[in-house]
Amino acid sequence: MERLTLEQYRKMVDKVIKFEKLNGEMPEYTVVDGCKIGKKNYIDMIETVNKFLLEMGRSPGIVEIGSRSGTDYSECEFLIR
Secondary structure (H helix, E strand, O other), X not given: OOEEEHHHHHHHHXXXXXXXXXXXXXXXXXXXXXXXXXXXXXXXXXXXXXXXXXXXXXXXXXXXXXXXXOOOOOOOXXXXX
């Protein structure tokens, strides 16, 4: 998996926010449909979507997994195959 649908992305963000409210910090990773996404990558995804929303006035249809800089980018680590 190299990208998330908008629905998958929204569920991921909800899980991260709930974790942060319960624990006072963001999780080291999150899992979406068996795909483990590291903290650096999901934070980058959130920043990218927020920037897109501000610039375009709408949410994107898909969200790429990985950093914009190209470092630390790879497909997610699958926990379930």
